[in-house]
Amino acid sequence: MLIQLDKSIEQDLFRNLHNLNENSLEVRAINNLAIAYRNGWHIIIGPLRILKLIKNLEHIDKSTKLVFDELINDYTFQKSYKDLVEEFILVKGLDGEPKRIENENETSYYYEAPLNYFNIVTRCFRSTLLCEDESDYDFYNKLVKKYIKENKEISGVDICFSSSNGGGVNAYKALERGINESRNPILAIADSDMKYPNSSEGQTLKKLKQKENQYMSTNIIEVYPLQVRAKENLIPPSLYLLGTGNSYKNHLKKLELIEKLNSEQLLYFNIKDGYKVKHFKDLRFMEYYKNIFLEVDDLISCSIEEIDKKTDDDEIVVNGAKGIVEKFTYYFLENGIEQELQSKKRLSNPSPQLLSVISEMEAILEKKENLFNNLPEYILEVILDLCKKIISWGCSKGNTYGTLGA
Known part of the structure; x- marks a missing residue:
């Protein structure tokens, strides 16, 4: 997923600069975000001033400095990454819980999360793609990779997910378990099971939406209903x-x-x-x-x-x-x-x-x-919307260990 460091982080870090040490929540969070980038779990962008400030912090790991050095060199490509996604995480402030921010037209949104939220490394893990079964995950994953391969405007971008098998109608339990255990970003895709236009949705989707409504105010999650009856359509x-x-x-x-x-x-x-x-x-x-x-x-x-x-x-x-x-x-x-x-x-x-x-x-x-x-x-538009949604939640540059000299 795209993680964008907000410019306000500069003031927050300067304010606490004299209190920072290797065990500070801020330092641990920054090191964890660097781990996420190194492993190809997420893409990180931010203002050049912030990237340079973090690179020069005294107490961060050496490997973290290498990551932010690469982010500085990669700065000119930031807009191309931002243009790829609709949902992203804006890292803003130091303390609190994540929240979903609706755009003015209320047709799209992004997430805000404070820096210290990421001091627990599991929250930086790759996004989870929760599907009704393993074959669904395999299909969506390979469909989007094919889309990326055919779309010449998308270069240097991959997708990176961990899979979660929802088990059909019990998918809501897998969603709740992921929220309670790791709190990494979770995108759940479910069949609508609609029999014809304006018919009722299936029980699997209804239960997933109930869990989304319960947890969405403090977690980075989304339930995405297919705009068709099922993946076969x-x-x-x-x-x-x-x-x-x-x-x-x-x-x-x-x-x-x-x-x-x-x-x-x-x-x-x-x-x-x-x-x-x-x-x-x-x-x-x-x-x-x-x-x-x-x-x-x-x-x-x-x-x-x-x-x-x-x-x-x-x-x-x-x-x-x-x-x-x-x-x-x-x-x-x-x-x-x-x-x-x-x-x-x-x-x-x-x-x-x-x-x-x-x-x-x-x-x-x-x-x-x-x-x-x-x-x-x-x-066509139904499939394109699905592919863009999955890219937003799973975009990655792939494993970057080789480029960092590690």
């Missing part, structure tokens, strides 16, 4: 068809028709689990989705009229596509396509059919290289 079916091998191919072709007919419905469609008979008894559900059930052939296993006659509410009538995000992650965000392409190219005496497959895979590889340029408009 972040990827359009047209890209799933390219990046998941042959899994669910026929079903995905049907979902691709929805993408062409009314792509907004894909923001809420239950791609992962599909639908059961009981869902068709929800009048608002039918009002929102009935047109695609009528227009997309074989999307449901029977006619709508026949569903009304079924007695087993739990009978599945629209298929789901479990595990599809994990397959997409392997093919598009890892090197799955490259590996399969190389294995086919190594085959001797390829048939015309195999050569055609190789040609198709090479075309897919080109789309993979420019993934974000190939996202349809209906989902």
